[in-house]
Amino acid sequence: MKGFRYLAGVATLELESSLCVGCGRCVEVCPHQVFRMAQKRAVVADRDACMECGACALNCPAAALKVDAGVGCASGLIHEWLRERKIPGFNGGGGCCG
Amino acid sequence: MVPPGLYAVGEPDAEAPVVVTANYKMSYDIVRRALSGRDVWLLVLETYGINVWCAAGKGTFGTGELVRRIAASGLAQVVSHRRLILPILGAAGVAAHRVRQRSGFEVVYATVRADDLPAYLDQGAATPAMRELRFTWYDRLVLVPVELVLAAKPVAPATALIYLAARLLWGADAAAAAALSVLGAVFTGIAVGPVLLPLLPGRSFAIKGAVAGGLYCALLYALAGGANWGGAATLASFLALPAVSSFYTLNFTGCTTYTSKSGVKKEMRLGLPIMAGALGAALIVVIAGRFLA
Numbered sequence: 001m002k003g004f005r006y007l008a009g010v011a012t013l014e015l016e017s018s019l020c021v022g023c024g025r026c027v028e029v030c031p032h033q034v035f036r037m038a039q040k041r042a043v044v045a046d047r048d049a050c051m052e053c054g055a056c057a058l059n060c061p062a063a064a065l066k067v068d069a070g071v072g073c074a075s076g077l078i079h080e081w082l083r084e085r086k087i088p089g090f091n092g093g094g095g096c097c098g
Numbered sequence: 099m100v101p102p103g104l105y106a107v108g109e110p111d112a113e114a115p116v117v118v119t120a121n122y123k124m125s126y127d128i129v130r131r132a133l134s135g136r137d138v139w140l141l142v143l144e145t146y147g148i149n150v151w152c153a154a155g156k157g158t159f160g161t162g163e164l165v166r167r168i169a170a171s172g173l174a175q176v177v178s179h180r181r182l183i184l185p186i187l188g189a190a191g192v193a194a195h196r197v198r199q200r201s202g203f204e205v206v207y208a209t210v211r212a213d214d215l216p217a218y219l220d221q222g223a224a225t226p227a228m229r230e231l232r233f234t235w236y237d238r239l240v241l242v243p244v245e246l247v248l249a250a251k252p253v254a255p256a257t258a259l260i261y262l263a264a265r266l267l268w269g270a271d272a273a274a275a276a277a278l279s280v281l282g283a284v285f286t287g288i289a290v291g292p293v294l295l296p297l298l299p300g301r302s303f304a305i306k307g308a309v310a311g312g313l314y315c316a317l318l319y320a321l322a323g324g325a326n327w328g329g330a331a332t333l334a335s336f337l338a339l340p341a342v343s344s345f346y347t348l349n350f351t352g353c354t355t356y357t358s359k360s361g362v363k364k365e366m367r368l369g370l371p372i373m374a375g376a377l378g379a380a381l382i383v384v385i386a387g388r389f390l391a
Contacts, residue, residue, distance in 0.1 A: 001230070001231055001232070001233060001355070001356045002230070002232070003233075003296050004233060004295070004296065004354075004356050005301055006301055006356055006357050006358060006361050007301050007302060007358075007361040007364060007365070008301070010358065010360040010361045010364050011358055011360060011361075012360050025194060025195075028186075028189075028206075028207050028229075029186060029189035029207050031186055031187060031210055031229065031230065031231040031355075032230075032231060032356065033226070033229070033230065049356070050358060051355070051356050051357060051358045052358040052359050052360060053154075053155075053189075053190040054190050055154075055186075055189035055190040058189070058190065058191075058192070058193045059189055059192075059193055059194050059195070061195040068359065068360065069190070069359070070359035071155055071352070071359060072351050072352075072354070072356075072357030072358045072359050072360075072361055072362045073351055073352030073357075073359075073362065074303075074348045074349045074351050074352060074362055074365075074366060075349050075352055076352055077359070077362060077363060077366060078366075
């Protein structure tokens with residue numbers, strides 16, 4: 001995203017190029033322009049811009065994309081961590097997005 | 099909350115485009131306003147009053163709800179075409195190829211912002227700018243009040259505790275100074291860090307927050323008689339205040355539009371122990387200072 005870069009080398013995005021059918025859906029759904037088309041196949045042009053929203057993997061009809069999708073939100077992750085450890089008072093929804 | 103279902107904007111006919119949105123009141127109002135003066139069908143999904151992006155993450159703005167809403171609204175009888183226009187940020191919840199299999203409707207993801215819908219409808223395609231997420235200083239500024247209110251609940255009792263403990267050990271003046279300086283560090287982490295985000299060094303939010311907190315502490319030292327603080331209080335301030343600011347700026351990752359789960363996990367794994375260590379060290383320093391002096 002213009003003016004903003006997050007940590008490099010952490011995104012879990014994987015593209016299995018041999019499965020790609022060249023539909024271009026990943027280019028269409030990615031709000032950070034991670035993909036581009038080259039020789040009728042998708043290529044990862046900017047992996048570090050990936051925020052792991054999972055839209056590309058969910059919309060890939062050939063299941064060529066994999067990403068450990070989730071929300072990049074510290075309080076959400078803290079809530080998740082507390083809930084997993086069954087700390088009382090954290091059985092409800094996560095901290096993010098209401 | 100807007101009841102889910104099919105709505106008419108203007109006087110749409112069987113050829114009119116169908117735009118899909120969430121039943122968050124604000125999303126609905128913004129989309130309606132953007133489309134005013136046009137003839138468009140608006141299919142509102144049941145997202146329980148939550149916006150498109152968050153609802154897509156939760157799966158309520160999702161394939162299942164979209165397919166159900168198409169059937170329940172009788173959309174296939176209302177329009178002659180089979181094309182739905184969805185917001186790009188809804189793609190994290192909807193699998194376009196599954197919607198097509200299950201309902202016969204083709205999904206196209208149009209733009210990130212509803213404001214670009216008129217231009218999209220006129221051109222029939224999105225420009226790169228329409229597909230791009232942005233995060234302006236104004237976008238960040240409007241988030242600050244909400245974050246301050248959310249933080250008040252845990253911060254108020256913690257500050258009260260600091261005040262009481264400091265009052266018992268050092269007296270009223272030191273207690274007020276300690277409580278106010280902590281509140282300042284919280285404010286720095288929640289408001290100053292996020293607003294100055296691109297100006298602060300590094301990519302890590304924890305580091306950006308620590309830098310903002312360090313600057314705040316230096317400013318406090320310069321303007322609030324730092325020379326008279328004494329060694330222990332000075333050292334403790336420079337340990338604890340940046341740690342507090344760092345925590346709250348790291349917390350702002352949840353409000354951004356570009357941080358990834360893996361990145362935030364990495365920051366937390368490295369940052370939280372350092373923050374806790376700095377707070378613990380600050381506590382030891384002030385207590386040792388009190389009893390050794």
